[in-house]
């Protein structure tokens with residue numbers, strides 16, 4: 001069985017997280033991903049948040065599986081020529097340097113197109129065109145400027161960033177969609193094109209429902225928000241604690257052991273269709289005949305009391321017991337799973353979503369495998385490359401260099 005992207009070659013100029021997320025997915029799909037790194041230094045994340053001395057960090061290894069690494073400085077004379085040849089030989093170039101960095105290397109889009117009109121050139125930047133287009137951006141800046149932080153957190157408290165890397169990895173995933181669309185389009189047009197994703201735009205896209213609410217708020221209070229009916233709304237969509245983002249009320253409630261275990265909680269959703277069974281399960285059959293409680297409209301202004309009653313029951317059970325009881329009743333719920341629990345979850349190991357990888361200098365470690373499953377081309381997770389591990393191989397096979405030219409390039413500091 002061939003890989004979905006076999007035969008596609010990626011010139012991977014990415015670093016840190018957003019760009020590497022994108023190229024890692026392409027590599028998992030079978031593309032030959034050539035990661036270009038600065039000689040002697042490499043992607044800065046190789047050395048960031050290290051847990052083992054002189055070993056590539058988990059930050060790097062977990063974002064750069066299935067790639068090859070070449071060290072190359074395109075700002076040197078030979079490096080420039082090698083880079084131009086790589087542009088000629090690759091299908092997609094991906095980069096997430098600060099605005100203008102690739103131009104300053106001597107490769108503006110016009111030149112890339114001239115060298116290879118079939119090239120798809122994909123970039124991540126912090127912002128799109130506008131007042132902030134020249135700014136450097138990291139994850140939390142994107143979360144704050146894309147609408148996530150203003151809508152995340154407890155009511156009336158400081159805005160919060162989320163643990164999910166929606167700015168970096170979220171943008172990388174958006175970029176993959178653009179690259180694949182451009183590859184498909186190239187089949188018909190014969191030409192490459194630019195693919196651009198701004199981190200602010202991607203976060204905003206993921207916060208789409210909050211822009212929905214921004215337009216609803218001018219027509220009256222957001223009745224599914226905990227501020228209704230006793231709190232107040234301002235002009236903008238407020239933070240809503242753990243309220244459900246959809247039309248069905250939901251909340252996080254404590255489970256048995258919460259006093260000692262910070263993750264002993266479960267999210268429960270009291271959707272109308274399952275409320276009858278839910279009320280019975282928690283011993284509140286009396287609600288079912290009481291007009292004060294037996295319709296969604298009657299419960300809406302008193303959701304805090306509904307969830308307080310539910311919590312009295314969930315606190316007598318572990319989160320897994322609650323899950324086992326409520327799931328057969330069609331009550332949507334989900335235990336708060338810690339990273340430790342996820343790492344140890346057998347079903348995630350079985351599907352390849354959590355994978356153990358063997359790395360030449362680190363040994364065995366866990367990573368998140370490809371969450372996108374293709375029936376005919378399953379992904380296999382291969383350890384990230386050491387810095388420059390494939391420099392010679394790439395120079396010989398793709399550029400056509402012999403040993404002497406490689407040595408000269410090395411002396412010049414091009415590789």
Ligand code: CAO
Pocket residue numbers: 015016017018019036037038039072073074075096097098099100101102104105124125126135136137138139168
């Ligand atoms: N050989 C020689 N030089 C190289 C090189 C190589 N192989 N690879 C990169 N460089 C140089 C670039 O040419 C650039 O130099 P100049 O600024 O002189 O042109 C420099 O290294 C990289 O610059 P940078 O500004 O991108 O790096 P930084 O660490 O200062 O900023 C970041 C990092 C992430 C803030 C910035 O790259 C950025 O804003 N990127 C776009 C948004 C993004 O992807 N952010 C998410 C990052 S993940 O949290």
